[in-house]
Amino acid sequence: MHLIETVNLSHAYRDSVRALDSVNFVAPRNLRIAVIGPNGAGKSTLFRHLNGVLMAQSGQVLIRGEPITKKNLKEVRKFIGVVFQNPDDQIFAPTVEQDVAFGPTNLGLDETTVMHRVDEALGLLDIEYLRHRAPHHLSGGEKKRVAIAGVLAMEPGVLVMDEPTAGLDPRGRDDLVRFVNSLWNQYGMTVIFSTHELDLVTRMADYVYVMDQGRILVQGTVPEVFEQEELLQRIRLDLPVIPKLCRSLRRRGAVIPVAYTLEEAENALAAALALRPRP
Ligand SMILES: Nc1ncnc2c1ncn2[C@@H]1O[C@H](COP(=O)(O)OP(=O)(O)O)[C@@H](O)[C@H]1O
Numbered sequence: 579m580h581l582i583e584t585v586n587l588s589h590a591y592r593d594s595v596r597a598l599d600s601v602n603f604v605a606p607r608n609l610r611i612a613v614i615g616p617n618g619a620g621k622s623t624l625f626r627h628l629n630g631v632l633m634a635q636s637g638q639v640l641i642r643g644e645p646i647t648k649k650n651l652k653e654v655r656k657f658i659g660v661v662f663q664n665p666d667d668q669i670f671a672p673t674v675e676q677d678v679a680f681g682p683t684n685l686g687l688d689e690t691t692v693m694h695r696v697d698e699a700l701g702l703l704d705i706e707y708l709r710h711r712a713p714h715h716l717s718g719g720e721k722k723r724v725a726i727a728g729v730l731a732m733e734p735g736v737l738v739m740d741e742p743t744a745g746l747d748p749r750g751r752d753d754l755v756r757f758v759n760s761l762w763n764q765y766g767m768t769v770i771f772s773t774h775e776l777d778l779v780t781r782m783a784d785y786v787y788v789m790d791q792g793r794i795l796v797q798g799t800v801p802e803v804f805e806q807e808e809l810l811q812r813i814r815l816d817l818p819v820i821p822k823l824c825r826s827l828r829r830r831g832a833v834i835p836v837a838y839t840l841e842e843a844e845n846a847l848a849a850a851l852a853l854r855p856r857p
C-alpha cells in the first residue's frame with residue numbers, strides 16, 4: 579500500500595480548463611519526490627488534493643489506501659504535512675513560538691508535549707533565535723522556516739512542500755537542501771516537493787514526476803527523466819546545469835558519463851582528464 583496514491587484524479591476550477599486531467603501519482607515510502615513542470619501545469623492543484631484542501635471531483639485520492647473523506651480529514655492532515663508556497667498563508671500567530679505550537683495544540687496534545695515538539699521543530703530548522711519574534715516581520719527565508727517548523731511540529735508522516743525555494747536566496751536554498759536531505763537521511767521522511775528549478779531536483783530528489791497542462795507526461799528516476807531532453811524543452815524546462823554540461827561535452831566527443839551531482843561531475847571529469855586522486 580502506498581502512502582499516497584491518486585487514481586485518475588481530475589480537477590476543474592470554476593469556468594477554467596482542466597487543472598488536473600486523470601493524474602495517477604504515487605508516493606512510495608522514504609523517497610524524495612519532485613513534481614516539476616512549468617507554471618500552470620497543475621502542481622499546486624495536485625498538492626491541494628493531498629491533504630484535502632481540495633476534494634476530488636473526479637477520481638480518487640488515497641492516503642494509506644483510504645480515500646479522503648470529511649470524517650478522516652483531521653487524521654489525513656496530521657499525516658500529510660503541507661507547506662504552501664506563500665508562508666503568509668500559513669503563519670498567523672503573534673509569535674513564532676505560538677505559531678509553531680498551533681498545529682500540535684490543535685491535535686489535542688498536552689502543553690508539555692506541545693512545548694517539546696516546538697523545541698524540536700525550532701531546533702531542526704535552526705530558528706531557536708526567532709522564538710519570540712513576530713512572524714510578520716521576518717525575512718522570506720525565515721518565514722519559510724517557520725512555516726516548515728509548524729508543519730513538522732505535527733510530526734507528519736509525509737512532508738509536502740509547494741515551491742519550497744520560491745523567494746529564497748542562494749544561501750536559503752542551500753540550507754533548505756541540506757535540511758531536507760538530513761530529514762530524509764536521519765528519519766527516513768518521505769518528502770514531496772514541486773519546483774520549476776531543475777537544479778534543485780538533482781540535489782534533493784530520488785524520483786521525479788513531470789507535469790504539463792494537468793497531466794503527468796513522464797515519471798522516473800532523476801537520470802530517467804533528464805534523459806528526455808527534448809520533451810523537457812518542449813514544455814520549456816531547461817536541463818539542470820550539470821547534466822547539460824556533460825551532454826554537450828559528450829556531443830563534442832568527450833568520453834564521460836552524464837553526471838547529475840557536483841560530486842559525480844567532478845569524478846567524471848577528473849577521470850577523463852586523468853587527474854591524480856584528491857590528496
Ligand atoms: N484558485 C484557482 N481558480 C481558478 N483557476 C485556478 C486556480 N488555481 C489554479 N488555477 C488554474 O489551474 C491551472 C493549474 O494551476 P496550478 O495548479 O496553480 O499550477 P502550477 O502550480 O503548476 O503552477 C492553471 O491553468 C491555473 O490558472
Ligand SMILES: [Mg+2]
Pocket residue numbers: 621622623663740741
Ligand atoms: Mg504552483
